Amino acid sequence: MPPLGLVPARACAALLGQLLRPPCAACARPVRSHSQVAEAVLTSQVKPNQERSNFIIKTPKGTRDLSPQQMVVREKILDMVINCFKRHGAKRLDTPAFELKEMLTEKYGEDSLLIYDLKDQGGELLSLRYDLTVPFARYLAMNKLKKMKRYHVGKVWRRESPTIVQGRYREFCQCVSDMDFDIAGQFDPMIPDAECLKIICEILSGLQLGGFLIKVNDRRIIDGVFAACGVPENKFRAICSSIDKLDKMSWNDVRYEMVTKKSLAPEVADRIGEYIQRFGGVSLIEQLLQDPRLSQNKQVLEGLEDMKLLFEYLTLFGIVDKMSFDLSLARGLDYYTGVIYEAVLQTPSQTGEDFSSMGSVAAGGRYDGLVGMFNPTGQKVPCVGLSIGVERIFSVVEQRMKVSDEKVRTTETQVFVATPQKNFLQERLKLIAELWDAGIKAELLYKNNPKLLTQLHYCEHTGIPLVVIIGEQEMKEGVVKLRSVASREEVAIKREHLVAELQKRLSDS
């Protein structure tokens, strides 16, 4: 509705005030719909105090807090992934959580609907970033960089598909952590692409998530198959989006969508069906190179030749057994132009859970045109990259820990400062400051006169391995007692040797 946008809101307010002012009660809680978004902005005032006594304390729908236990697990996953990215020579980059809305348009195909906008407060129109790839491309174009190997760890935001709950239209924004590695630059074919697949293998092996499989395909092969089967060129991306649903829908349902919703001729759909249900390795590449219909198509041939080269490099990297050249893999996003891939976990036999139904845990591909979309001159910077699905991996690890009832320490405290006597707070404070200043991780209880048993229980409960005990007797003798929580052994140590002794013990353990 463009004409409406051009009417100053103040005029609208005046008009409506005169002509339409309805009784307040009747309109106080209207059922909301997409066309009523504007209205909501005007009612977004703070609720009055009396309504707040029965409010529910919660996080926004689609989000959650991460407890210290969860953070320990997540940090370990993140460290392991970051370490792998560094092993492959990547630099770290950071971009803002939101971008100008226009930077994100025409990049994501049907997924564009899932971008979350900030409220317009009279300044720029902003959207929360939907992935880390488009901000990377924007960064390269903005800084006129032709080459860069970078990693990026950050949150991205996606709207969940709207649902109707109790007659009310509900929609929410989901926040996920993303970890991306990308290689930008003009290089010889398939070398960076092969490295991206190697990285996915190293990460999934390193995280010990069990068996996994990486599906590989190429947008040029998909498009070539479409062309060879008679799909009109203006329908390539739409049909690609349908194919992308094959992991969640049957071929029959996908075919139905293509024919009815996207008006594809049934015989064309059937021809596509013959190809996209095939998967395999190098022998499938060879077969398709001989296929009478496909071998006429220049794009397909390029894609297949590159796929052959890729498989050669994957063999050298020792990871070809993890790969499946899969013609059904399409990837939803518009910006891919070459090789695409997606890693799924295999069902572990121990637990009987079907992890593969969780969707991909890592994915990526080549996008040679995206940076050019930001360049006024359209100059291209070829890119290939991958994204690690932290949330899904985290769910798998968390689920497994629940099953095995594994305990994690949520603090790293090495030494506890305790006393068996009253009125020793001053000595404890002096002593602990000395430990902190020496870089030792130390705690005490924030009590003037805690019981010794309470203090020792605290150590056992939180897993602190060493206790320094100071009391009257120790003070007289110029020593402290050093107690091992596990063995309950205690030794006296000269006060002035304490820090050195602790450092020695901690570096040994």
Added chain:
Amino acid sequence: MPPLGLVPARACAALLGQLLRPPCAACARPVRSHSQVAEAVLTSQVKPNQERSNFIIKTPKGTRDLSPQQMVVREKILDMVINCFKRHGAKRLDTPAFELKEMLTEKYGEDSLLIYDLKDQGGELLSLRYDLTVPFARYLAMNKLKKMKRYHVGKVWRRESPTIVQGRYREFCQCVSDMDFDIAGQFDPMIPDAECLKIICEILSGLQLGGFLIKVNDRRIIDGVFAACGVPENKFRAICSSIDKLDKMSWNDVRYEMVTKKSLAPEVADRIGEYIQRFGGVSLIEQLLQDPRLSQNKQVLEGLEDMKLLFEYLTLFGIVDKMSFDLSLARGLDYYTGVIYEAVLQTPSQTGEDFSSMGSVAAGGRYDGLVGMFNPTGQKVPCVGLSIGVERIFSVVEQRMKVSDEKVRTTETQVFVATPQKNFLQERLKLIAELWDAGIKAELLYKNNPKLLTQLHYCEHTGIPLVVIIGEQEMKEGVVKLRSVASREEVAIKREHLVAELQKRLSDS
């Protein structure tokens, strides 16, 4: 304008379409104002393609990318701070980037205006988090926790004050990194408070930012002074907000604001002025305890007695020389109830820059009532904490690095795999996969036949210390050459000993 909000947008659209449709050109870029927010939502469509050729590639106003060079510096600061938080026994927590809007209301006083809202898309009303303290209090209340020592590293978002640029109303959202440490729980007085100040000292000393000073005050002393001077109780927070501006405004200007904008009697303002311009140490505490006006006030006495105890603990921690009991320190936020503090950097004599004018680099205080605001029963959980101003510290470090022209490595690559000959890609790929699998950080050029000189230049340019060279001669002899980039020395090493030799060299260095 509540009545407007109650009119369905669609009705508004139809009406305006009939009555008001203006010539497009005249209204295409209306000057925006607060009352016109609704209109902007309606124009938030994607610009048509033809407009995009001359669009400017940029990040949103108030935000910036962080380059790999900047990320290295920032990561070092973050690591150092996190390490300190862990040294003091804190667990890590994470909360969503946005909260339900109602969770943030009535927590920030005048700063509430700076909260940034998400666009209402028919679901919950959401705001980007303004700090990490309120989400922590919400987490404690939601999980019914009475005790927790946690740290939190995350981004927070603040609207910048609106400004008029070229006749157009501009407003933007600023994203800053925040690092918070907080202690929740009922403990003996001033022990956790003293630890928070110790942590600030350890961090600012550890980052080697030069001299610093921590101003300390207590909300009970401020409120007691107000009461003793005759400020009406309902004006306490408003007057507090004025006092908070003393670091940017002179006393005369603050006094003017209090008298004219906040309708404070001039003689009351003058009485306040006598007190709040005083600062010092333990002797000032003693003086105020004797002050005839203040010593009548229970709140002030409590605050002063606790301040005395705090200074005793700070003496034991060996940091009392960094402290200044400063009656002008007020802190803007509503939720503080006890001790408050703010650290400022001192002007370094070398550069002549006035860093203290940058505002505080760390701040915090006690907020015993905040958790209770989220509890339906109002049950309180006393808390004290601190926040590190990462952006300001980062600016100082970055500025200093510019001055000293210090270079930083942006990658951690240890080994480069090179060849002097053509057609050695396969051998290079096999070899580098072996290094990666052994956990060695390694790179190669993504070229089939790179020149040796190009490869060696790459190492020198990016600071890679070791090069493994493989060629025909080496292949025949079953060796590789290992070259030190710095010394240019080369030794032959048996192919099968390479990984062990590299690991040895890397662990020695």
